Amino acid sequence: MSKKNKYQVDEKGMYGRFGGAFIPEMLYPNIENLKTVYLDIINSEAFQNEYKALLKDYVGRPSPLYYAKRLSEKYNTQVYLKREDLNHTGAHKINNTVGQILIAKHMGKDRIIAETGAGQHGVATATACALMGLQCVVYMGEVDIERQAPNVARMKMLGAEVVAAKSGSKTLKDATNEALRDWICNPEDTFYLIGSVVGPHPYPDMVARLQAIISEEIKWQIKEKTDKDYPDYVIACVGGGSNAAGSFYHFLDDERVSLVAVEASGMGVDSGETAATIALGDLGIIHGSKTFLMQSDDGQITEPYSISAGLDYPGIGPQHAHLHDTKRGSFISATDADALEAAKELTQLEGIIPALESAHALSALSKMSFKKDDSVVITVSGRGDKDMATYMNRFGF
Numbered sequence: 001m002s003k004k005n006k007y008q009v010d011e012k013g014m015y016g017r018f019g020g021a022f023i024p025e026m027l028y029p030n031i032e033n034l035k036t037v038y039l040d041i042i043n044s045e046a047f048q049n050e051y052k053a054l055l056k057d058y059v060g061r062p063s064p065l066y067y068a069k070r071l072s073e074k075y076n077t078q079v080y081l082k083r084e085d086l087n088h089t090g091a092h093k094i095n096n097t098v099g100q101i102l103i104a105k106h107m108g109k110d111r112i113i114a115e116t117g118a119g120q121h122g123v124a125t126a127t128a129c130a131l132m133g134l135q136c137v138v139y140m141g142e143v144d145i146e147r148q149a150p151n152v153a154r155m156k157m158l159g160a161e162v163v164a165a166k167s168g169s170k171t172l173k174d175a176t177n178e179a180l181r182d183w184i185c186n187p188e189d190t191f192y193l194i195g196s197v198v199g200p201h202p203y204p205d206m207v208a209r210l211q212a213i214i215s216e217e218i219k220w221q222i223k224e225k226t227d228k229d230y231p232d233y234v235i236a237c238v239g240g241g242s243n244a245a246g247s248f249y250h251f252l253d254d255e256r257v258s259l260v261a262v263e264a265s266g267m268g269v270d271s272g273e274t275a276a277t278i279a280l281g282d283l284g285i286i287h288g289s290k291t292f293l294m295q296s297d298d299g300q301i302t303e304p305y306s307i308s309a310g311l312d313y314p315g316i317g318p319q320h321a322h323l324h325d326t327k328r329g330s331f332i333s334a335t336d337a338d339a340l341e342a343a344k345e346l347t348q349l350e351g352i353i354p355a356l357e358s359a360h361a362l363s364a365l366s367k368m369s370f371k372k373d374d375s376v377v378i379t380v381s382g383r384g385d386k387d388m389a390t391y392m393n394r395f396g397f
């Protein structure tokens with residue numbers, strides 16, 4: 001493989017020793033079909049024109065790269081915030097759902113299925129389906145349906161059908177099983193829309209390409225604002241890893257740019273109440289992909305924990321596992337307490353209330369040291385409206 005693409009997926013669907021498609025035989029035709037067509041569709045002029053037009057007029061891109069003056073003064077460096085929180089629906093997830101819906105349309109599919117834990121991906125999927133007039137079925141654990149009532153209401157208002165997964169722990173992994181079962185039974189008309197850079201090949205690569213718009217914009221925006229055409233650091237939080245993958249994408253081969261991913265360590269890496277997958281570093285297979293994950297001694301996937309619902313995924317996308325393996329990326333972690341502090345700080349220094357997920361990325365400012373002239377880009381993956389109940393509870397407002 002050429003040196004240039006050493007951090008990208010190879011023809012076998014692998015990132016180094018990670019990735020692949022470890023799936024039941026009954027899913028082979030669906031995955032093969034997608035694998036055969038996705039690159040041609042994404043690279044076609046028709047797709048690019050439609051996708052770019054929707055990103056501009058519907059999502060509201062480009063999202064600003066904002067120079068955070070007061071934050072820069074506090075940390076004695078140059079901090080730029082990539083404002084994915086300003087996108088329609090309030091986070092980066094819409095970049096991916098709009099893109100995959102267009103791919104589904106090009107494949108002639110008119111029924112979309114998805115699974116969701118906290119409901120954010122379900123809402124982004126239901127939004128894109130409403131936009132395109134496609135049928136939308138979202139699988140969600142029965143426990144999560146109760147915990148995430150406002151997002152369930154949003155999905156229903158958007159016209160989606162929300163189906164409760166009632167087996168097992170009645171959470172995300174059970175919803176995933178139900179969605180896979182549906183896809184096996186309905187291969188002809190149904191497209192399975194995955195929300196992060198996880199799952200069997202080609203999903204991690206497809207989602208990374210659809211989120212790559214984030215780093216495509218950072219590249220020209222940083223050039224407008226500084227005397228260099230690259231930032232010294234790009235920092236993003238990782239759950240499955242899609243906002244980080246999109247923020248890194250166009251800098252992977254530019255070793256002048258340090259790539260930093262921040263995992264959620266919940267109550268602490270060794271507390272048993274954590275989602276810091278890389279820090280724990282167990283190799284296994286989750287959702288059809290070989291990567292690091294959290295598992296018990298007998299190989300059962302364990303329940304992750306983080307204060308932010310979007311980061312409590314028990315695995316991590318295979319590209320990130322490879323970036324860690326090759327040391328191209330640095331992986332650090334932030335606790336619930338670190339994230340809360342960083343959220344309050346951003347709010348009071350810059351007037352921006354971030355999502356709790358994004359606050360994990362912001363906490364890197366206090367954990368790392370930077371030079372005065374460094375340009376440090378931090379992706380603010382989403383806005384904090386959805387987290388106000390947690391902020392009220394924790395801060396006593």
Ligand SMILES: *Cc1c(COP(=O)(O)O)cnc(C)c1O
Pocket residue numbers: 091092093120195196197237238239240241242243244310311355357358381382383
């Ligand atoms: C879902 C979500 C995340 C985590 O997902 P990634 O795939 O790791 O990006 C991060 N931030 C926000 C605001 C989210 O909604």
